[in-house]
Amino acid sequence: MNDMAKVEPAPAQAIPAEPAPTLRFEAPPSTSLWAHARHIVAENPVTGLAFGLFALILLAAIFGPSIVPYDPLASNTNAALQAPSRAHWFGTDQLGRDIFSRVVAATRLDFSIAIFSVALVFLMGGLAGVMAGFYGGWIDKVVGRVADTIMAFPLFVLAMGIVAALGNSVGNIVLATAIINFPLYARVARAEANVRRDAGFVQAARLSGNSDWRLLLTQIVPNIMPIMAVQMSLTMGYAILNAAGLSFIGLGVRPPTPEWGIMVAEGASFIVSGEWWIAFFPGLALMIAVFCFNLLGDGVRDLVDPQRRN
Amino acid sequence: MITRRTAIAAGLAAPFVARSQAQAQAVGRAETLLLVQEYGPNSLDMQGIGSSQPVNGVALNCYDRLLRFKPVPIPGGGGNTISMGELEGELAESWQVASDGMSCTFKLRDATFHSGRKVTATDVKWSLDRACTIGGFATTQMNAGSLEKPEQFVVVDEKTFRVDFIRKDKMTLPNLAVTIPFVFDSELAIKNGGGDPHAKEWLKNNIAGSGAYKVESWKPGVETIYVRNDDWKCGKLPQLRRIIARDIASPSTRRALMERGDADVSYGLPPKDFKDLLDAGKVNVVGVPIPNGVWGCYLNTQVGPFKDVRLRQAVAWVMPYEKILQASLFGRGVSMAGGTDPKVAWPQPFPYTSDVAKAKALVDAAGGPFSTTLYFDAGNATVAEPMAVLIKEALAAIGITVEINKVPGANFRTEIAKKTNPMVLNRFAGWLDYPDYYLFWTMHGNNSIFNIAAYQNPALDKLVDAARFAPDKASYDANVIDFVKLVENEVPMVPINQPTHDVALQKAIGGYQFQPCREPDFRYLTKG
């Protein structure tokens, strides 16, 4: 079910998040990115776990299809519905296809669904929100109303409508995820841009002769990246869940392409009949991916935010 | 002032009252049946436009017809099925076909409607006139049995009713036994009809019939509760007093209910579940090969690559019949491969078996590899999807790359109506179990919506029409053999298998009766 608008609007009245009397020390020159990253991992094991999983997923996405033991599409009916064994680590599905190969091969598709959805919604929602927050006036009203209209829609039904209307290709699933996340990104970007619109360094940039457009790109957008990074990592998780939800009601990816969502949806009807592994392993992969993306958010924010790098 | 103690006392008292009421129901549990189905009726009037498949069940159990199919024991046991030729009277006590064979006169039994009024021939005429003129599916079905004009229906007197035939059609009488021509309490319908001669709106939400059951409550999408009509005269009084049919969308949940014994009867489970239930043996699974029913791969003869008959034959040769029966139907069907010489029966296996070499040769002869798309209705994806994947794989072996397109329900009808799709997987089963009836719908030149291959062959049309109105059995058999031989060669549709219609029943449930409309018949069921 799609990303329930995993909402994390910055607390409206921006109570200063500066914890009590921590001391500002004059720090030595900035450490390299790699040393900084290593430090974040040490300081926060969960983020370390997230980075590890992300690397694993990335590898599976890139090399997956070439290293799988069986052809993910080859059916073998007399080996159908076998429990996990040494021959088939994750067992076989209704058509005798090796589930382990399909799960690994599916990583590439699901990973790209996640990445493209996030990229699209960042471009659509993020930039629209920043413009609304920075310029205010009618842009703000229009973006606000569009966001409200989409928000007023029951999001999952909207996604279904889009996919049913335009056909269930991967592109449409990505588009549907982007549209239903638009309000969240617009709202967060608008709030962050609005807070920074009259900041000292923006005024200073105006004094240096920067036009509004350049101000947006060089001053405002880079500074809201840490917050957007957290949101983007959450959306990546939900994009895949969304695809799974759509598959469950028959609007998912076209068969027989391996994709976690559709494999879980197909396997779901076999749980009660005892063949738990058909849905379990793609579900596990899905869970690890979404789990990793969600926890990645905090890690990415620490990495991207210069304040943390002292 | 209500102190806490009195409030508690009152609280305690209440459940006793409620429980006794529940007791009344609990006693009924032995005579109540819980049936779980995927989705319930969207109307109570099967003749109404847009009525869904489950509405047939309402027509079957809550209304009576002139005739009905005589129960015939299922060969493997476990209940009864029907056979086209054998009919018995329902409202009709007796019936007599005229010597010239161009009419049939029915003597009505003295049966009463639920409203207590006697059933008369005028009610029968009003109902059959309505079926022929209301349009949509009802009229199409009546026409299929040459029941086309209200003039054919004559009220001789209160208790006798005559049907005049337009032509000698062996399907006319059986067509009176299907669910559509049921008899309304016309007076009640007209009174509440509010100006509409067919009283469509009122009859959509109310029953005005004489059937074995009445509808106690109907919550669309949730449940339908039937209660027995104690003064039903048209057959043995059913044993079950109350039937609850509940809509449970998820098949897994339905299976869990059956295995835990919380549901008495369940239809429409995926074949895998039926096979498991059968193997486990905790509940009875009764399967009847669907008469006149065939899973076929329709190859478009007008548009696209399969215009060339050799390619159609290649698909027939390479079709993975066994694999499909195993992996998509889990053995719940009869394979349509390896047929010998044509017989007077439908469905029957075609003379093709899985033979990749022969198929490859045909493809090369017809111009080598190409790519195409295969469509199927998302509605029956549980069976069709694995089938499509296996076909895609088999065709790839002979150079035909297939892209699978799973089309949602509403769009599927629009797609096949266009008649432009090269390959379509579809299951069709006519209610009247005759070979010519099947071909009339799926391959006849009249290009009905089910002629998905858009097959146009005047020679075949002549044979099918001849068979339909054949005066005697000999010429009928000859025609059938001829058109089966033609179709086996032309292969506009490659029959893959004949699926069985399965139902799971708790051990305590007996008296299962299969009906061509494939809806549950409560009238014969017994419990305990």
Place this chain on the structure above:
Amino acid sequence: MTAVPLLEIRNLTVEFATRRGAVQAVKSIDVSVAKGETVAIVGESGSGKSVTSYAVVRILDRAGRVAEGTISFSGVDLVAADEAQMRDLRGREISMIFQNPRAALNPIRKVGKQIEDVLLQHVQATRATAKEKAVEALTKVKIARPEERYDAYPFELSGGMCQRVVIALALACQPQLLIADEPTTGLDVTTQKAVMDLIVELTRERGMSTILITHDLGLAAAYCDKVVVMEKGKVVETALASEIFRNPQHPYTRRLMQATPRLGTSLADLLLDAPQTVPAEARTAVTEPKPAAEAGPLMQVENLVKEYPRAATGALLAKLMGKAEPEKPAFRAVDGISFSIARGETLGLVGESGCGKSTTSMMVTRLIDPSGGKIIFDGTDIGAIPAKQFAASPHRRRIQMVFQDPTDSLNPRFTAERAIADPIMRMGAVKGRDALRARCEDLARLVGLPVELIDRFPHQLSGGQKARVGIARAIALDPDLVILDEPTAALDVSVQAVVLNLLEELKGRLGMSYLFVSHDLNVVRLLCDRVIVMKTGSIVEEGTAEEVLGDPKAEYTRELLTAIPHPLL
């Protein structure tokens, strides 16, 4: 007077766990406060004065802990006390008031209720008597109409009023010791005087001891018996207030004294024995003011107005129904002021917060559009050019600005070099990376910023260093007029002295004119040739620095001058 010490801090060391191991914020200090005595702890930011107070009340955050030493409060060692014991002390025996009063109160709870919470917690009142006692506490701090104010929320009260409530809260349970951590920073000078008078009066009246933590020597001198000076976590000097100002012993105290702007000192005096930070050779080269396109003042402002429309009171709905309230007159932040800035002159713009001085400076730098009046700069009316297009006009490079808060004025994601280079890249003639780098290094040297620091991010620089980057950026394009909006308000006294001298240097060397906006009259006296005093959007007095600050004609100016606390000299 060797009174029995109420609070005895012995050899206290406080450590903070950071990424690079433990850092000592306070290094084995000894402080003692007798009963009824008022002690000031003076020091610049990072000196550990606040940490000491937090250690006493034990509300250090998770990373901090007392490494060694004892804090005995009337015989009880607070370091060893368990949490329950400490909680009884806090608020009943020792209480604290903090900087930024409005934030120190719970925004969504009535102030009366917050006082009651403390009273009930320390069993000073029962449910029934709590309200009456709270109102009584409010009356004690001289709040008008206390019953009404009881039900008020913090955002409905002024800064001064909030601070009075915080004091009422702190003194509600008659504690023996009050610790005030920078209680008046950020308040107007008049409000500051009222609050400090109130604190001293109440604590003297009850014989309480007080610790006043401040960076303002004047405040310490005027209100405290004893002064403890801290530098980088160590106590460098402890002496009676009267003693310490007549002859400070420790060199750091002397330098601190010296660097505090006050009557009778000149700008250069501030740096008398401070190490030379501004390179010698930069001091000598003095060039004449810029050749003028025409004679006459550099900038002539005529009848400048800035109006903000009142928030639309009547709701849209009300307007539709045609019964919207009468439209109130728009709020005039700047009410038709006129002044001129001569070439090479420093004009001071002085007034309390809300008098419109910042709005005026924003209009003059063309960041916001005036509602009326002219701004003539070197002959052309730049007020007519809308702010949005002004970025492209040739005049842009000739008017620059140095902002009040150095941290806020630097883009956190730009290194110092990139920040300085930004104006040059946009409007400067310098082409090529190396030339740009060289220009930035020159500017860094010019403002006394060590060249190796320009590769750092803002959060890795100290307050003073960030201020220098801001100045370097402002003078990057050799502007004619630089508007200084309270440039040193956020800096420590010693750093402020250096920056003020730097600004004076640069004006001389580059022949610029300054518009110096400030609320601190001492600083204005040091830097400005002429001074304008503003109040609620209009000018109340104008003249040379000596006239206006020597013997002011306007009553309001006189009031401002008397409110400034100055040492007992």
Place this chain on the structure above:
Amino acid sequence: MLRMIGQRLMTTIPSVIGVIIVTFLLTRVLPGDTAAYFAGPAASPQAIIEIRSKLGLDQPLPVQFVSYVTALVKGDLGTSLTTGQPVTADLAARLPASAELTLAGLLLAMAVALPLGILAAVKQGSWIDHLCRVVATAGVSLPVFFTGLLLVYVFYFLLGWSPAPLGRLDVFASEPPRVTGLLLIDTLLARDFETFRGAFAQLILPAVTLAIFSLAPITRMTRASMLAVLGADFVRTARASGLTNRKVIGTYAFRNAMLPVVTTLGMVFSFLLGANVLVEKVFAWPGVGSYAVEALIASDYAPIQGFVLTMAILYVALNLMIDVLYGVIDPRVRLEG
């Protein structure tokens, strides 16, 4: 306060209109030909045309839109072809079911997520903080239908603890007189405790499934806003004036932290209402979600439009309620409004 509500309504009217227009277009863009679908399998082309005119689908789009809006103003949402009933009746019957399920899910999620969030914030950086984050994130990482089916398999099929997932009430239980439509409340009003227990038992599993899925956003939001508030000056003042930990965290910190959390709850509820389609499918719950999905698959316009419009109005009402709640918690909003 009234002025704020007035303003709030004024701003939402354009978005509700926007929803009406977009739904109308979305349904017309659906490829399926409704008439063909409902004409039935053996329908002749002539029958399909007849149904299309009966449904008024053959007129040009603007005319259809006008007739749709005029009907709308009269409160007639048209009839659903899938269930044959007027859409208003369907929605009236089904909305309480979805509302009850979603409310139960949300309350359960709050009961778990709020303490989890507070604990994670108070003990920031400790193992509890990481544990809370991991548990909350794990909940949301599984597609909801999978969690649902898993729970049915374990708690009903294997252990038999929970009743048969047959829908809102056991087959043989008698439905209480309908007052609010929410079974739990109606049964209590009718003092029929046995049915109450039955209905409650049926509600547990689906509500838990929903709750697991909505844990993450609420926990994360609570933790973030609690962290911000705990760093605020007034919390330091409260600690410095000796208030107990419970008072500082409970009355002072938590109430301030509730503001952003309340907005999140609003969004989560409005999202869940539409999105518990999958849970309704697994637990045969007669809610609006599954009703809309059935209609969407059958390209049945009237129920889709009716459903989406109801959701839009509910969303607006919900936001209004949140603003009022905001006003109650935060006086600054109440007076500025």
